[in-house]
Amino acid sequence: MEKDINLKIFKGNLIFTKTSDKFTIMKDSYIVVIDGKIASVSSNLPDKYKGNPIIDFRNNIIIPGMNDLHAHASQYKNLGIGMDKELLPWLNNYTFPEEAKFLNVDYAKKTYGRLIKDLIKNGTTRVALFATLHKDSTIELFNMLIKSGIGAYVGKVNMDYNCPDYLTENYITSLNDTEEIILKYKDKSNIVKPIITPRFVPSCSNELMDGLGKLSYKYRLPVQSHLSENLDEIAVVKSLHKKSNFYGEVYDKFGLFGNTPTLMAHCIHSSKEEINLIKRNNVTIVHCPTSNFNLGSGMMPVRKYLNLGINVVLGSDISAGHTCSLFKVIAYAIQNSKIKWQESGKKDMFLSTSEAFYMATKKGGSFFGKVGSFEEGYDFDALVINDSNLYPEDYDLTERLERFIYLGDDRNIMKRYVCGNEIFGPKF
Numbered sequence: 206m207e208k209d210i211n212l213k214i215f216k217g218n219l220i221f222t223k224t225s226d227k228f229t230i231m232k233d234s235y236i237v238v239i240d241g242k243i244a245s246v247s248s249n250l251p252d253k254y255k256g257n258p259i260i261d262f263r264n265n266i267i268i269p270g271m272n273d274l275h276a277h278a279s280q281y282k283n284l285g286i287g288m289d290k291e292l293l294p295w296l297n298n299y300t301f302p303e304e305a306k307f308l309n310v311d312y313a314k315k316t317y318g319r320l321i322k323d324l325i326k327n328g329t330t331r332v333a334l335f336a337t338l339h340k341d342s343t344i345e346l347f348n349m350l351i352k353s354g355i356g357a358y359v360g361k362v363n364m365d366y367n368c369p370d371y372l373t374e375n376y377i378t379s380l381n382d383t384e385e386i387i388l389k390y391k392d393k394s395n396i397v398k399p400i401i402t403p404r405f406v407p408s409c410s411n412e413l414m415d416g417l418g419k420l421s422y423k424y425r426l427p428v429q430s431h432l433s434e435n436l437d438e439i440a441v442v443k444s445l446h447k448k449s450n451f452y453g454e455v456y457d458k459f460g461l462f463g464n465t466p467t468l469m470a471h472c473i474h475s476s477k478e479e480i481n482l483i484k485r486n487n488v489t490i491v492h493c494p495t496s497n498f499n500l501g502s503g504m505m506p507v508r509k510y511l512n513l514g515i516n517v518v519l520g521s522d523i524s525a526g527h528t529c530s531l532f533k534v535i536a537y538a539i540q541n542s543k544i545k546w547q548e549s550g551k552k553d554m555f556l557s558t559s560e561a562f563y564m565a566t567k568k569g570g571s572f573f574g575k576v577g578s579f580e581e582g583y584d585f586d587a588l589v590i591n592d593s594n595l596y597p598e599d600y601d602l603t604e605r606l607e608r609f610i611y612l613g614d615d616r617n618i619m620k621r622y623v624c625g626n627e628i629f630g631p632k633f
């Protein structure tokens with residue numbers, strides 16, 4: 206008797222990016238998914254799968270899910286406020302007071318529930334999240350994400366230095382709590398995993414960073430943090446670490462800069478030496494253009510990094526970024542690159558739509574495994590886009606996707622899948 210396999214066949218207009226330079230467009234085509242993974246992508250259904258039921262999305266568009274590589278779950282309630290400040294006063298006036306509330310687990314549950322709903326609504330299927338320093342609230346975030354069905358890296362934030370009294374921890378407690386969470390969640394879910402999360406150099410003691418580097422090595426866990434976002438921030442790092450030549454070197458000294466897969470958000474003002482180390486250590490830069498515009502941090506030189514072969518992915522960076530929608534982040538990334546293009550005398554070419562889409566799908570997804578494309582062996586993470594309110598009959602498929610990115614919103618997303626499972630949104 207044949208093995209009982211979990212087989213699903215999807216049909217529709219497929220759009221994805223195998224490479225960043227162009228869209229792969231497959232009209233009226235089929236994706237066969239077995240046990241959550243893509244077994245076949247083709248214009249005609251292979252004979253061996255014929256006779257199985259087909260989920261036919263007709264004229265709608267099927268694209269990979271969105272991968273958000275930098276977001277602060279605990280800042281969800283601050284979306285759309287505090288935009289009249291730069292990074293450091295913004296942290297002190299808005300962010301730290303809000304994060305302190307996560308000592309209360311009920312408050313955390315309420316806020317995290319709203320966040321997860323919003324992520325799912327906007328088509329985010331995988332996300333790298335900062336929680337807060339609080340262990341119990343971070344555990345709730347893990348549990349809620351596992352229940353939700355989307356994939357995530359979740360970091361208990363570590364901060365023990367240079368922080369307000371009401372939001373700081375002792376480095377020993379910080380490391381113990383982090384290790385407890387790692388042990389509890391490293392094997393609990395295939396798609397929700399822990400990530401080492403020093404907040405940023407200014408708020409971490411040397412002892413804490415040293416311990417975190419050791420934990421990341423011991424458990425082979427990825428790392429996420431911030432780097433060279435703002436000039437005042439860089440000046441603080443310089444004053445605290447006089448022997449280091451540049452900001453990124455501090456993380457590197459403690460084994461937090463590419464020993465394991467590493468995400469560094471922003472990198473707007475990185476020096477030549479820092480860029481060289483990013484490249485040499487294969488660190489991934491998370492470009493967060495909405496955040497950079499809102500806090501006036503600067504324009505990330507995306508083309509320069511791509512030309513050097515550096516990995517660049519996208520992040521919403523809520524709540525410095527004002528939206529969970531990675532589609533909006535794609536549009537902002539392109540607009541940001543057009544300003545840099547002008548500034549460079551049109552030398553640094555702006556991002557094409559396919560390049561920015563690739564960052565949000567296949568490139569961003571690669572941090573989570575074989576995620577973000579419609580190729581054999583990839584997890585089937587997908588969104589079904591119904592653009593019937595955007596006059597699809599007047600446009601080709603690439604134009605329809607472009608119009609959805611710029612004009613559409615969550616109401617156009619009719620289905621969401623992660624590892625072949627439909628995600629309906631949690632009931633918290």
Ligand SMILES: [Zn+2]
Binds near residue numbers: 275277431470522
């Ligand atoms: Zn951030």
